[in-house]
Each structure stands twice: as C-alpha cells, then as structure tokens.
Amino acid sequence: MSGDQARQQIPVAHEVSGRAELAALMRPAIPSLVEWIVREVWQAVPVYARHGRVTRHGVECAVVLFVDLVEDPLAPRERLYETCRRLGAGEAYEGRTLDDLQAAYRVGTRAGWRWIMRLGRRQRLSSAVMARLAEMLFGYADDLARMSIRGHREAEAELGGTRAGLRRRLLRLITGPVAPTDAVVAELATAAGWPVPGEVAAVVLEAPVEPCWGPEVLADLEPPQPCLVVPAPADARFLAALDVRVAVGPPVAPSASAQSLRWARTTLRLVGEGALPDVPVTWCAKHLTTLWLLCDPALADQVGRQELAPLAGFPDRTRRRLSETLLSWLENGGNSEKIAVDLSVHPQTVRYRVRQLKEAFGERLEDAETRFAMQAALRASALRLPDLSP
Known part of the structure; x- marks a missing residue:
C-alpha cells in the first residue's frame, strides 16, 4: 500500500483532548501503516524483502505497541522487546553486523513520523501534542534499537563459545562418509562463521600445531x-x-572434501612408507598416478599376483631382474638398445632376459590389455619397494 493510501485511512475528527482519544484515531490506520512501513523498509534494505514474514511481524508489533503506549505509557513492552532482541541475535547468528537492521529502524521511524505529521495536520493537533508524539516516537525507536543491540551482543558472546564446536562439526560433516548437500553446508557454514569458498583442499598434518589461521580455515586438531x-x-x-x-x-567442491582428505591421508602414508619423497609439503596433485596405483595395496597385490604369475617360479634375484626388464621392455616398446641404457646392462643381456620373459609369458605379451595391466602392476611394485635392486 502506498503512502497516499495510508494517509487516506486517517480519519478527520474533532479536536483531540486526551490519550485514549488520540490512540482511537490512530488504531484504524494500523494495518495500512504497517504495509506502508514494510514496503519502505524492503525498498531501502532489500535483504529484508527475502524475509517478508519476519519483517511484517516485527513492524506490526512495533506499531501496535506504539499506539498502546500513546494511550497508556505503562503498557507492557516485554513481548516487543524480546522480538527486537531476537532480531539482533538473528543478525549475529547469520554472521552480519547490525547495519541493515539499524537502517530498517531508521526507515521505519521516518515513515512513522511522516504519518504522524499528516495525522496532526488533518486533526489540527496542537504543537504540544505533536512535540509529545515526536518525543515518544524517537525515544521508542531508540529503545527498540537498544534491545536489538543487546540481542546481537548476547548472540556474539554465545557464538564465541560455540563457534569453535560448530566449525569442527562442519569440518566433520563435509569430510564424512556421506556428502552433504550445498544447502546444508551453507546453513551450517553461516552458523559457524565460515565463508564458503568455491573450492577447498584438505591438508593432513603429521602432528597437531598451534592455530595460526583466520576464519577461512576449518581445523580438527584432534589426534591421531x-x-x-x-x-x-x-x-x-x-x-x-x-x-x-x-x-x-x-x-x-566443499561438499566433496572427504575425497580430498582421503587422498591427502594416503599421500602422507606413502611419504612415511618411502614411496614418495620426504619433503615438508607434499602436493597430491603432483603424484596422482602414484596415488592411483597405490591407493589400495591389497588390490595392487592381487593384480600383481595375477598378471605377473609366470615370474613366481624364478628365484628371488632372477625374478627382480626379470621384473625390471619387463617394465623397461613395456615402457620402451621392446627396443633392446633403449632397455640396455635404461638398465645399464649390455644389449646381449637384455636379449637373453627378453627370451626368458617370452618363454614364461608366451602370447600374453602380445595382448595390449594384458601389457597395460602388467605395466601397472610393475609400477606399483617398484613404487612400494623402491630400495630393491637387482
């Protein structure tokens, strides 16, 4: 409803002589005044247009109580004060300052005063009555703002104690076995004060450290x-x-953090086992093939036993030499000269070993799919046992 429509709701009456009569003049226009103030607030502070029900409820409570106070200065205020306190707390819980809420109070107060001035002109209210109404309105608005500030401070104090727990809960949610929806992540992130990035990376630490980061980092420093x-x-x-x-x-993506964490844990394990270089910071992205080959040691063993079964009949030393020769043969397309350089042996030695391999594996060496599986099994074995030499 427009300001003109709200103005039309103000009845023309005789000279006002008391509080009850003044309040009676104001009550019929409450619904239209509420709608007008709500629209003014929505236009000036668009964030509240997305929470229309809450905004309208707060404005209606405020307008009704103001008219009650015009009639009776001792009218109970506790219900509205609690509403204002909750509004302030809500801003804190959503990680916002009070700027928007205070702007809404200012807009609503100005709209209310414009309405009162029109009432005064139509009802020919005395300057004394208008002065009293102005003092009441602006003092009333200050009281409401103070209650919201109190609610905001109380909520911030509460969050200071619980936010750390909420952040750990959020981290465990996004790194848990079931990927959460983006909506669930966003809701809990707001409560925990975590600005959700477009992408994240999990970091696994060998030991706990003293926190030295900002709100953009989620942490769970519990051992092991x-x-x-x-x-x-x-x-x-x-x-x-x-x-x-x-x-x-x-x-x-944040909701897929469990995947990043799984690979980071595997990477740190491989560093400890000697399969990856021992450096202060190991980036999974630089070792994806190794991670792929070694992500499941038991499965890698199964593939090795199946694809390299013909080598099992050789003595350990011979088996290791034939394994490295087979891997080089697969990587170099069977070129004896390149294999000899790769293994630092004579080409004749290479040809002898290749004959042994062909006798052991037969036609399997001609199958592309089998060669790929052999190469993967040999690479995995070489990564897991880097210190073995022929």
Missing part, C-alpha cells in the same frame, strides 16, 4: 591425524609455516 580444510588453491607459504610434515589433497 589432525587436518585442515583450506580454500583452494592452498597457500604454500602458509603450509610451510606450519612447521610439520603435511600432505595437501587435490582441490574439490
């Missing part, structure tokens, strides 16, 4: 394997400053 979730791409300087060995998972 503390971890972080950081915005991607991860800051190399920040990771180095942690001063412990870490592994950084590949970038993923």
